[in-house]
Amino acid sequence: MPKEPEISLAEKTFVLEALKQNLRVDGRNIHSFRDIQFSFGDDYGFVDVRLGKTRVLARISAEIIRPRPDRPFEGTFTISTEMGPMASPSFEVGRPTDLDNTLSRLLEKSIRRSTALDLESLCIVTAQRVWSLRADLHFLSHDGNLIDTACIATITALAHFRLPVVTVSGEDITIHPVTERVPVPLSLLHWPICVTFSFFGEDDDGEMVCVLDATAQEEALREGDMTVTVNKNGEVCQISKSGGVAVEAETLMKCARKAAEKVKGIDKLIASALRGDEIARNKGNLDWLKEGRSENER
C-alpha cells in the first residue's frame, strides 16, 4: 500500500508551534471553516461540495423494491462510500482503510440512526412496494476533513433530491415522469451535520488546542480527534471520540457548544445554496412551477 508522504521535521515543528499560538498555516482562525462551495448537476440529487481543496460528490438515486418482511411500512436508505486513488494515492480500491470504515459508520450513525430521513414516507404500497434510496459518495480530492464534507454533501443531496410522483389505483402503480408531474422533495426531519475537531496538545496557557476543519497536513499531525453531529435545533445526534490525546470534559463540552454554533451557519449556507439552485433551475418557466404547487402568490 502506498504510504502518504511523511511530513518533514521542520515543517512539523513549524505547524505545531504556530498552532500553539493559535495560528494556522493557511491564515485561518482555528475555529473557522474553509469556504464551502456547492455546485448542483442537471439532475435532482446531484451535488458537488468543495471545502477548500477537499471535494466530494454525492448522488442520490431511487428505485422501487419490495420491502423487508419485518418492516413492511418502511423504505430503505443506504449510504455507499468508496475511496479510491482519485482522492489520495494512499487509498486503494477494494481495500478499505480505517478512515473508510470510520467514515461510513459515522455517516450511518449521523444520518440514518438519527432518523433524518423519514423512511415511512418512502412507502408506496404496504408490504408490496417501497422506494429504496441510495446515496453514492465519490471522493474526488482529499485535503482533510473528509467526514464533514461527506456529511454536508449527503444532506445537501438529500434535500435537493426529488422523488417522482407515484399514483396507485388498485393493483396498478404508475410512476409519473418529471415532465408530467412536478416531483416531490423527500421528507427530511432534520439536517444533522458533522463537525470534526482536531486536538493538538496543550498551548502555553495549558489549554487544549482544538482546531476545526483541519487540512490533510494538520490531520497527519494531530494527536486526537472528535466528531460531533448536531442539527440546527441544538440536538446532538452522535459523538465519537475514539482514542487520541485525553481531553478534559469541560473542553469537550466547549467543543460541542462550538459545533452547535457552527452548524447553524452551515445549515444556512446549505439552505441558501439550495434556494439559489431552485431559482436558477426554474428561470423562464416559473408558470410551470406555480401550477405544480398548491400555494400561490396572493
Added chain:
Amino acid sequence: MEGLRNDGRRWNELRRIHCQLSTSSTNADGSSYIEQGFTKVLCNVTGPAEPSSRQKVKQDAATVTCEVYFAAFSGTDRIKRGRNDKKVQELQTAIQKTFASVILTHLFSRSEITISIHILSQDGGTLAACINATTLALIDAGIPLKDYVCACTSGQSTSIFDNEGSTPDPWLDVNYLEESDIPSLTVATVGETEKIVALSMENKVRIEMLEGMIAVGISGCAKVKGIMDAEVRRYGKTRLEAATGE
C-alpha cells in the same frame, strides 16, 4: 418504588462488577475476565511480540492491534457477526485507538501488541466492558500503561425538562433494556483524572443534557477504577504469597 430503575438500582448505582486476572494461563501473555451485570467479556493480550506482517512494523513504536469476536449467542437474538461486520470493525478501531494512546508504545519499537476480545454476553455497555477488560489484561501482561483506562456508560432517562426547568438525574451504567430505550453514552477516562480518552454516543440528545450525562459517566469511571484496582492488588498479593511460599 419511587426513583428506582427496572432492575432495582438507583440512578447513581453501578451493576455488580466481577473481574479476574490471568484467566487463561497458557495461551496469552495477559488475560482477564469481567462481568458488569450480565455483560461478560473475556480478553487476551499477546505481546509485545514480533509483528505478524511487515506492514505492521513501526520503527519508533509498538503497533497495537485489536480483534473483537462476538459470540453468536451473546445477544438476545442469535446473530453471527463476521470479521467484516461494520459494528465489529468500529469496536476494534475504537479499542485499538484508545489503547494506542495509553500504552507506552515507544518502549517496544518494531513489535506488536495484540488484544483479542471475546464478548460472551451482552447486556448493555459492551464497549465499556471491553475497555475495562483490556486494561486488566494489559496489566496482567505487564505492559506499561500511563494509567488505568476505565469506561462506564450513562443515560438520560427523559429528554424533556420537568416543570421546574431542571433535568432529572442521568442514569449510571445502563443495562440492555435502558440502552435500547433512552439515549446513552460511553465514556472512558484515564486513571482518576477527569480526562476523557474515548467518548461515544449514538442517540439524539439535547445539548443541554450532555454535560450531566458526561459528569455522571466520569463519576462511574472513578468507581470502576476503584473496583479494578482492588482486584489487581488482591491478585498481586496472592501471586506474591505463592511465590514467597507464605
